[in-house]
Every structure is written in C-alpha cells, then in structure tokens.
Amino acid sequence: MPDFPIPQQRQLDLPAIQALAAPDMAAMDALIRRRLASDVVLINQVAEYIIGAGGKRLRPMLLLLTAGALGHHGADAHQLAAVVEFIHTSTLLHDDVVDESDLRRGRKTANAVWGNAASVLVGDFLYSRSFQLMVELERMDVQRILADTTNTIAEGEVLQLLHVRNPDTDEAAYLRVIERKTAVLFAAATRLGALLAGADAATCEAMHRYGMALGYAFQIADDVLDYASDTETLGKNLGDDLAEGKATLPLIHAMQRSDAATRALLRGAIEQGDAGALPQVVAAIQACGSLGYSRDCAQRYARDAAAALEGLDDNDFVAALRGLAQYSVNRDH
DSSP states (O other): OOOOOOTTSOOOOHHHHHHHHHHHHHHHHHHHHHHHOOSSHHHHHHHHHHHTTOOOOHHHHHHHHHHHHTTOOSHHHHHHHHHHHHHHHHHHHHHHHHHTOOEETTEEOHHHHHOHHHHHHHHHHHHHHHHHHHHHTTOHHHHHHHHHHHHHHHHHHHHHHHHTTOTTOOHHHHHHHHIIIIIHHHHHHHHHHHHHTTOOHHHHHHHHHHHHHHHHHHHHHHHHHHHHSOHHHHSSOTTHHHHTTOOOHHHHHHHHHSOHHHHHHHHHHHHHTOGGGHHHHHHHHHHTTHHHHHHHHHHHHHHHHHHHTTTSOOOHHHHHHHHHHHHHHHOOO
C-alpha cells in the first residue's frame, strides 16, 4: 500500500512501538502463561500452541498503549490486556473451525492438528477463563463493556455466516460484519485502556472512536492482502476468502463495475467458493481498480483513527497510536 502520511504529527514505526510496549507486553505474557494452566493436558497443548504462535498481539497492545498514553501502568492493565488476548484467541479457534482453515500465521491451525472438537472446546475454555480474569478486577463497568463486546462478536460471526457464498452481499453488509467481528474488540481495548487510566467520558469516547476506525482500517487492509500478497508473506493461503465464499470489499467493488460476463464469473466463484477461479477473479479486481478503491477506503478509516487522537497530550504512547494507524494500512501481512 502507498504511504499513509499523518502530517505535522509525531509517530513511531512498528519496531519502536513494539519496543515501547515491550515491558507491559512481557508482564501480560507472563500472566497469560500462568493463567492458561489447566490439569486437562489437551487444553494446555492446544492453548499453548495457538498462544505460542506469536502474531502481532495488536489488540492487547492497544489497551496497554492507550492506558500508557493517559498515564496509567499497572497490573490491572496487564490483566485486562490478557483478557482481550484470550477473547481474541478463542475467536480464532472458532473461526478456523467455521472457515475450515488449515493455515494461520504460516503454520497449521489448531483444528488441522487436533480436530474441530478440540478447537471449539478449548476456545470455550479461553472465553470462560477471560471472564474469570475480568471478574477478579471487580469493576462492573469493565465487565459490561466486555460482555457487550463478546456478544456483538458472536453476532458478527453469525452475520458473516449468513453472507457466505452470497454474491449479493453489498458494501454496507460487508462493513456491518467488520464492525461486529473486528472493530468492536479494537474499540473495547482502547476504551478499556482509557477507563483504567481514569479518563473522562469525552476521552473514553474518543479512544473508542480511534479503536473502531482502526479496526475497520485493519480488516479492510487485511482483505486487500488476500488478493494482493502471497502465501509465504501472508501466513495463510492466498485466496482463502474466495475459497470460503466470502465477498470482501475488493470483490464487491469488482462485481459492481464488471461487464455482465465477468460479473457472472465472479458470482459463480463466490457461490461455489471456487479458489480455482482466483486468477480470473484477481484479473477482474485489477481491471476494475478495486484494490485501489479498497485501499483508499482503509486509509480513510486510518485517518479517522488518527483524528480521534487530536485532543490528547503528545507523548511517546500517543505517537505509537498514531503509528499504528499508519501501520494498519501499510503492512504486508
């Protein structure tokens, strides 16, 4: 993707962001290791496998960076960041079963190794463990946000299922799925970081807006990569969205702008989940300028995210949050 500038405002690049967050992330990781423990061996194996896969851990990092931006560091932030990571990890386990995925982050998915039943049940374990952790903080406002968020994520999963192999999915329906499946957890993470820091209602709302916009930008950019990257870089099979019958923004845009014959080809590819049609689908997407359209859409959300930070006092953590707005649309995986 082309550079996404945020002029006249200081921002950090990803290595600097990760270095800034490293002490808090290490404390969170230590807590995760302690609280993953179960006397059921299979739970330990599957949970360790997926948690140990690494990844950017962007959602818990957002909570920690937001708290830091507003002057708060501490064990409660580490614990709540672990809650966010457990919730996200449980959704990955469930997603891979629903999508019948066999590759994530460049290695086999848990369901490909242990089967669907184990993945679903360990996902349930992580969900329930996340609620144990949040209850320990004894904050009803925190519990309410996370309860509402997890319920909305579940709605998003069902909503996405309704659109699988549906070539009539439009941009508005696509964005509704992103809101529920992705953006709400980003927004919960940033709002909770502000809440822990004792921020006023206006600041909490601004951080919620930042997280929502960042979530949209991140997911749209992710959907672009499924048609513009390669398997080795992406860490999953290129064309997975097509194989799963998902009409994401590049494909939706191309459908709207193709001639009748191409539109029929695209409809058939979505209805059949035909990964074999990927070369023709990519050609249609490129011919219609659909990747550029989708990138522009992601960048508008990234600019909205950066704009939500304008009322904050400048510090390294705010610069990190600005940097993540840029990273969300400029990354290659």
